Amino acid sequence: xxxxxxxxxxxxxxxxxxxxxxxxxxxxxxxxxxxxxxxxxxxxxxxxxxxxxxxxxxxxxxxxxxxxxxxxxxxxxxxxxxxxxxxxxxxxxxxxxxxxxxxxxxxxxxxxxxxxxxxxxxxxxxxxx
Ligand code: MN
Numbered sequence: 001x002x003x004x005x006x007x008x009x010x011x012x013x014x015x016x017x018x019x020x021x022x023x024x025x026x027x028x029x030x031x032x033x034x035x036x037x038x039x040x041x042x043x044x045x046x047x048x049x050x051x052x053x054x055x056x057x058x059x060x061x062x063x064x065x066x067x068x069x070x071x072x073x074x075x076x077x078x079x080x081x082x083x084x085x086x087x088x089x090x091x092x093x094x095x096x097x098x099x100x101x102x103x104x105x106x107x108x109x110x111x112x113x114x115x116x117x118x119x120x121x122x123x124x125x126x127x128x129x
Contacts (some may be wrong), residue, residue, distance in 0.1 A: 008032040012041075013055070014059075014061055024102070029117055034051055040062060053082045053083075056115070070101045083105075119125045
C-alpha cells in the first residue's frame with residue numbers, strides 16, 4: 001500500500017458552502033489549504049505560492065475555471081501543478097472541455113470524500129511531479 005503524500009492544496013471556489021466543505025475535506029486528509037474565491041486571485045496565488053495541487057471550480061465569476069487552468073498550464077512555472085476540475089454540471093461535454101483545458105482530473109459536485117481523496121492521492125503521487 002502506497003503512503004499518501006501530504007501537500008499544499010489551493011482551492012478556487014466561489015460558493016461559500018462548497019468552499020467550506022472542500023476546505024474541511026482537504027484539511028481532514030492532512031493537507032495545507034490555500035483558498036481563493038475567484039480565478040484571478042487563484043491564478044495569482046498559484047503563481048506566488050506554487051501549491052502541490054489545485055482544486056478548480058469550473059463555474060466562477062469573471063474568468064472561469066477552465067480559462068484559469070489553461071492559463072496556468074500554458075506557463076512553465078505552473079504547468080506541472082495538477083488541476084482537478086470541480087463542476088456541478090455533470091455533462092459529457094464539460095468533462096471533455098476540462099480535459100482540453102489541461103485539467104488532470106474531473107470531479108462532479110457534490111464532493112464525495114472517497115472520490116476526492118482518490119484523485120488527490122493519485123495526482124500527488126504522480127511521477128510527473
Ligand atoms: Mn462556482
